[in-house]
Amino acid sequence: MVKRTRLDDESCPVARSVDAVGDWWSLLIVRDAFDGSRRFGDFQRSLGVAKNILTARLRSLVDNGILDHTDRDYTLTTKGEALFPVIVALRQWGETFAFEPGEPHSQLLDRRQHRPLRPLEVRAADGRRVTPDDTEVRKLP
Structure with a gap:
């Protein structure tokens, strides 16, 4: 497997932004969150993405402070809403x-x-x- 290059220590704001949300699945998850998706199954039905990929992308968006995760729901944070x-x-x-x-x-x-x-x-x-x-x-x- 190819190791992903991290850009979170770059001095360029574009590079750091791409590091946080530049993955195409991540941007589509954010799009779906704006459209009202809240649950894992909602995102999976909309995107048709494999569970392991969706799990990893959701975890990354939560870790980057873009989504909040409760027992059942994912919601955009203020940082996530700023991606509108x-x-x-x-x-x-x-x-x-x-x-x-x-x-x-x-x-x-x-x-x-x-x-x-x-x-x-x-x-x-x-x-x-x-x-x-x-x-x-x-x-x-």
């Missing part, structure tokens, strides 16, 4: 680039207005929209 914009961004990217025109797919709707969400945008502190060309990475001491 990440899941929305992945969903919106997928809606734009992962389907052929007219191909059926699911869509995230505003519960109050029953309409799709506006595309997420990255904004500067002053409110203006920023692109990759408008940003730089600076290491903190």
Whole structure:
């Protein structure tokens, strides 16, 4: 078996984030938790993943403080709920680039207005929209 490279001591926030939730099963578990899944069987039915893989991913999400686990339920923590914009961004990217025109797919709707969400945008502190060309990475001491 290939040993997984750990990134939890990297100085890059993206690397540390990927270390915590970058596994595709983990992100799909988080997605399902936002959609209301709470029990092991709910996640397994939705994902069709082997029990041993699901057990390991759920344990990792609990260990990383993304999910809480009680006797029967898994629930998102505040840290887990903070992943909502990440899941929305992945969903919106997928809606734009992962389907052929007219191909059926699911869509995230505003519960109050029953309409799709506006595309997420990255904004500067002053409110203006920023692109990759408008940003730089600076290491903190």
